[in-house]
Amino acid sequence: MKIFSAAQIYKADKLTIKNQQISSEALMERAATGLFQWLHERLRGTSVKIHLFCGIGNNGGDGIALARHLHEHGYNVHVHVVNYSEKRSKDFLINLERLKDRKIWPDFLSEKSTLPKIHESDIVIDAIFGIGLNREPEGWVAHLIKHINSSGAFTLSVDVPSGLYSDRVPENLEAVVESNYVLTIQAPKLSFFLPQTGIFVNQWEIVDIGLDPQYLEETETDYQFITKSDIVPLYIPREKFAHKGSFGHSVIMGGSYGKIGAVVLSTKASLNIGSGLVTAYIPECGYGVLQTAVPEAMVVTDDGDDHVKKIKIPFEPTVIGLGMGLGTETGTVHAISEFLEKNKTPLVIDADGINILAKQPGLLKKLPPQTILTPHEGELKRLLGTWKDDFDKLKKTMAFSKEHDCIVVVKGAHTIVIYNGKGYINSTGNPGIATAGSGDVLTGTLTGLLSQGYPALHAAIFGVFIHGLAGDIEASQKGYEAVTASSIINNIGNAFMALFSTKQEEEAPSGD
Ligand SMILES: NC(=O)C1=CN([C@@H]2O[C@H](COP(=O)(O)OP(=O)(O)OC[C@H]3O[C@@H](n4cnc5c(N)ncnc54)[C@H](OP(=O)(O)O)[C@@H]3O)[C@@H](O)[C@H]2O)[C@H](O)CC1
Numbered sequence: 001m002k003i004f005s006a007a008q009i010y011k012a013d014k015l016t017i018k019n020q021q022i023s024s025e026a027l028m029e030r031a032a033t034g035l036f037q038w039l040h041e042r043l044r045g046t047s048v049k050i051h052l053f054c055g056i057g058n059n060g061g062d063g064i065a066l067a068r069h070l071h072e073h074g075y076n077v078h079v080h081v082v083n084y085s086e087k088r089s090k091d092f093l094i095n096l097e098r099l100k101d102r103k104i105w106p107d108f109l110s111e112k113s114t115l116p117k118i119h120e121s122d123i124v125i126d127a128i129f130g131i132g133l134n135r136e137p138e139g140w141v142a143h144l145i146k147h148i149n150s151s152g153a154f155t156l157s158v159d160v161p162s163g164l165y166s167d168r169v170p171e172n173l174e175a176v177v178e179s180n181y182v183l184t185i186q187a188p189k190l191s192f193f194l195p196q197t198g199i200f201v202n203q204w205e206i207v208d209i210g211l212d213p214q215y216l217e218e219t220e221t222d223y224q225f226i227t228k229s230d231i232v233p234l235y236i237p238r239e240k241f242a243h244k245g246s247f248g249h250s251v252i253m254g255g256s257y258g259k260i261g262a263v264v265l266s267t268k269a270s271l272n273i274g275s276g277l278v279t280a281y282i283p284e285c286g287y288g289v290l291q292t293a294v295p296e297a298m299v300v301t302d303d304g305d306d307h308v309k310k311i312k313i314p315f316e317p318t319v320i321g322l323g324m325g326l327g328t329e330t331g332t333v334h335a336i337s338e339f340l341e342k343n344k345t346p347l348v349i350d351a352d353g354i355n356i357l358a359k360q361p362g363l364l365k366k367l368p369p370q371t372i373l374t375p376h377e378g379e380l381k382r383l384l385g386t387w388k389d390d391f392d393k394l395k396k397t398m399a400f401s402k403e404h405d406c407i408v409v410v411k412g413a414h415t416i417v418i419y420n421g422k423g424y425i426n427s428t429g430n431p432g433i434a435t436a437g438s439g440d441v442l443t444g445t446l447t448g449l450l451s452q453g454y455p456a457l458h459a460a461i462f463g464v465f466i467h468g469l470a471g472d473i474e475a476s477q478k479g480y481e482a483v484t485a486s487s488i489i490n491n492i493g494n495a496f497m498a499l500f501s502t503k504q505e506e507e508a509p510s511g512d
């Protein structure tokens, strides 16, 4: 699902009006009808008090038109026009007149107004600002927004929570509506998915207003929200006459005394996702553990007893997943540097593998093209230095990925795969998968997909999705707290099944 910028949405707007030969006001009516239907299905005529806070632009126009529909169906509406500017939009004014024709008289809020009382059991429709927000709201508007937030009333935002930009962090985080639900017009906005701004969007859903399909289809976006329908086509079906050699040979390289479990988890994940053969490359101390914990895997031990110190792989692997539990002992750093200098095998690098790259940035030049790096926040900082905010972080990661031709998997509530100037935002996963060893499972998963011949970018996007989905399946049965890295591995098969299950609910264009 594409994530369009505000500029692209405005362009789609214009083209739709031209190509479908409709007025902008008719387009607003589509939005209002969609919003109304959503609400009416849920409220079913209840007498609850509905406060509509409407700005003076087209977001406000959507709200005013919605108020008319609600009123026509007998709802108890209270319309407050937030009069933050004299520049009222044409379609706002058309809809304001229609409202007045029906004898609905909004109150006009300005700097001097007393704020309307909002009871906890009321409903608030927030249509103050949409994607046209271009500066910090004035003090009194910020005050009104705080008043809405502290009311405790269920708050439904039209298009975006008012005060939230689609592509940058607001100057004043207290002047943003904390939405319970956002009905977003046509496509989700980038700010919904980043931690600093996504906190204002509890749940969202799309209202489809039928913008020009050709434009939406042909326009490239910097970001995409990856859902099941994007993932299924990436799947490589297994041939009837395939054998284990068809699915490659993964090496999982890592481990040190006390951290052999990390390699166990990666190795198991690589096997579970379908790697043909898996060899764990570990220091001597982990030999017994690996052979016992993962009988399906082979083991090659390093010369080092407690940590890796001299890498010799006695065969040509398809792919190497490297870094889990590796440690950063001087001998290990030296061994990895020496190895990377010569290595040509595709790589997935995690944890201490990334820390070693950060210590010796010269090694970045030695990585094979499209190496996948899977840093968590701290590791990413070590690689990139600091960033100003979430948007700056993405920009810097994109530049880094371009410079070194690597795929960066930025782990988070919505993990984002960055490559070639584009970001692929994952839709699966939950707070439960933020657990010890979860990253090791992800690295093993990506390694196992590369081993089977998935192109590197597909492996990253597909693997992140499956990993999150496996965690979602586990959480749906056990709750967030009980999700462990091992339970994610055990659900990889279920995640595949869910991907192709026809019993699954049809994918709804929404998220939380
Ligand atoms: N295709 C679609 O997606 C459709 C979307 N619709 C809805 O329209 C809004 C966008 O409407 P727009 O009128 O462009 O913008 P806003 O309503 O968000 O804002 C109105 C104007 O407010 C001014 N502004 C911006 N920031 C501030 C501020 N901090 N304080 C005061 N005023 C501010 C700005 O004008 P200026 O000239 O003063 O800069 C804005 O233009 C979209 O979100 C949807 O809800 C359509 O209904 C259907 C098609």
Ligand SMILES: [K+]
Pocket (backbone or CB within 6 Å): 059, 126, 127, 128, 129, 130, 157, 158, 159, 160, 161, 162
């Ligand atoms: K809004």
